[in-house]
Amino acid sequence: MLTIGQLAAYVGVTVRAVRHYHQIGLLPEPGRDASGYRRYGPAAVVSLIRIRTLAEAGVPLSRIARMLEADAPAFAEAVRKIDADLREEIERLETSRERIARLAAGDSLALPPEVTSYLDRLREIGVTERMVEGERDGWILLVARWPDRVPAMMPGKLAQLDDPRIVRLYRVLSGAFESDAADDPRLEEAADIMAEMAEEAYASGETDFDEAAAQDDLPFDLMDALAVEADPRATRMLDLMRERGWARWTRMDRLPEPPSR
Amino acid sequence: MLTIGQLAAYVGVTVRAVRHYHQIGLLPEPGRDASGYRRYGPAAVVSLIRIRTLAEAGVPLSRIARMLEADAPAFAEAVRKIDADLREEIERLETSRERIARLAAGDSLALPPEVTSYLDRLREIGVTERMVEGERDGWILLVARWPDRVPAMMPGKLAQLDDPRIVRLYRVLSGAFESDAADDPRLEEAADIMAEMAEEAYASGETDFDEAAAQDDLPFDLMDALAVEADPRATRMLDLMRERGWARWTRMDRLPEPPSR
DNA sequence: TGGAGGGTTGACGCAGCGTCAGGGTCAACC
DNA sequence: GGTTGACCCTGACGCTGCGTCAACCCTCCA
Known part of the structure; x- marks a missing residue:
């Protein structure tokens, strides 16, 4: 004993x-x-x-007792079940490994490479680090909503950076938000550029975003709010855009009637 | 909000x-x-x-907070660590899958194929199912103690089954333990056969078990006790063997001095 | 005879939530 | 203005397979 x-x-x-x-x-x-x-x-x-x-x-x-007293076919069936469970678990872990490998390779979390290279381009043209981080967080919001559609829209966004007005816009905004002034006059210039380009895009029917994105305001509301959270002066920008007839900032929508001034 | x-x-x-x-x-x-x-x-x-x-x-x-505020090298190091953990876990599950696959293939649990084919041979020569199960449990005890050495000893055991006396022995024991008699006379015959063969093996220096097994009584004590637990009449067999000068049943040892009768 | 090394029950801790239970709140409809 | 259904709140237990105290008892050996 x-x-x-x-x-x-x-x-x-x-x-x-x-x-x-x-x-x-x-x-x-x-x-x-x-x-x-x-x-x-x-x-x-x-x-x-x-x-x-x-x-x-x-x-x-919890299944061992039953298996020990099972007959051959029941035992075999149970084995198949267990093996399927194990395979599934392994599958999940393999997926995790792939994801973490991509995390190790990429610049930032939760963003596909197309977006990170767009962010790199922004740095190259002199956008401040703070503003790049704001852009990054905005893209994180978009990617979470449309993981499949975002990569497709990046070539268009990259091409926009060849337009000197866009470069100027980013630089002006960088400067304005980096300064201490509560109401930097550069915001007006930025608003002018944005309104001008929005006008052109509207006239030619071009748009950054597809049907689905045009219906779904939430991500863009969040992105606008994100900017305001990061720097309350962004509120001023939204006002300036509204004065020029455009609602929102991150996805510009034509206001239904001329602004009441 | x-x-x-x-x-x-x-x-x-x-x-x-x-x-x-x-x-x-x-x-x-x-x-x-x-x-x-x-x-x-x-x-x-x-x-x-x-x-x-x-x-x-x-x-x-628990590690996410630290990773989110880590710099690039610390992040990379953390990623390596996570990946190693994931690999290890996958490794473990793969091992489980191999084991369960072998369980599905084999006749019985916890036994290598060499042993299960030995048990099949026993069935072929007419050993009762109850006795085969007893043998199986005995082998389970041995395999748990010496998983590596048991397969090597199976060819010898299989060869023994070519000796008609062993076949006779198993059949006699099967019959005796299947009967209702409290003290079947066939037990005496079985004891005679076992003693005779033990004598031969002892004289020629042959042994089923190697050095390590000869030193370690526990598995054999358990096997003897297992037989008694399965059928109390096994006690009688042990007595008969002792009368003939042999201690134990499953690994016979020469008693130090002639039995006092 | 004392101490080391067993044994006993009972309880919390672990990871990452799922799932009640027993409330209060909001928006809309009758 | 009352009801309904969909949310929200906190608090607590459950799951898996044990590891790890805590506080106490038993056995064996020098």
Whole structure:
């Protein structure tokens, strides 16, 4: 007759594990000796070995009891189920590994490479780091909403950077938000550029965003709010744009009627 | 300003998950509105997206906070660590899958194929199912102790089955233990055969078990006890063997002095 | 006879939420 | 103005497979 420690040592598990199997009813409680110690016979050793064999094969403890008393076809069916579960779990972990590998490679979190290279271009043309981070967060919001559509719109955005007015716009905004002035006059210039370009785009029917994006205001509301949160002076920009007949900032919409001034 | 449900929906997580992140301090608690509802600004949306990006890449929640504020080299190091953890976990699951595949293929649990084919041979020569199961459990005890050495000893055991006396022995024992008699005379015949063969083996120096097994009594004590547990009449067999000068049953040892009768 | 090294029960901790329970709030419709 | 359904709130337990105290008892050996 073995003590619990001897049993555990024979099978290669911890004492705690054996007691756990008792608790959940997987291994029957053996008799006790005079001093209350559990005493195990050889059949318990065999049972425990069989339990561990299944557990080490990835069978959840809750299913082991049923499997041990199953007949051959039921056993085979259970094995298939377990194996499918294991495969699924492995699958999930593999996906995680791919994702983390991409995280290690990319510049920033939660952004596809097309967007990070757009951000790099912004840095090159002299946009301040603070503003690039604001852009980045805006793109994060867009990508979360349309993970598949965003990469497709990046070539157009990159092309826009060839227009000297856009470059000028970004630089003017960078400067304005970097200064200490509460109401920098450069904001007016920026608003003029934006209104002009919005006018052109509107006239030619061009748009950065597709149908779905045009219906769904939330991401753009969030992006506008993000700018305001980052620098309250962004509110002023929104006002200036509204004066010029344009609602919003990050996706400009023509206001229904001339602004009341 | 978003409610928790809107925030969760935007990012694609559950409300409960967001609250969990608050609890563990991963996402800061936002301000409340007049009725006590949490209200989220766009920065919270971005934070949550970044958290989920890491979490979906397999980063434990407890490390996400540190990773989000890490610089590039520290981030890369953390990524290496996470990836190693993921690889290890996948490794473990793959091992489980191999094991369960082998379980599906084999006859019985916790036994190598060499042993299961030995058990099949026993069935072929007419050993009762009950006795085969007893043998199986005995082998389970041996394999648990010496997983590497057991397969090597199986060819010898299989060869023994070519000896008609062994076949006779198994059949006699099968019959004796299947009967209702408390003291079947066939047990004597079995004891005679075993003693005779033990004598031969002892004289020629042959042995089923190697050095290590000869030193370690526990598995054999357990196997003897297993037989007694399965059928108390096995005690009688042990007595008969002792009368003939042999201790134990499953690994016979010469008794130090002639039995006192 | 005392101390080391067993054994006993009971309870919390771990990861990442899911899922009640038992409330209050908001917006809309009758 | 009352009802309804969809949200929101906090608090707490559940899941998996044990690890790890805590506080106490038993056995064996020098």
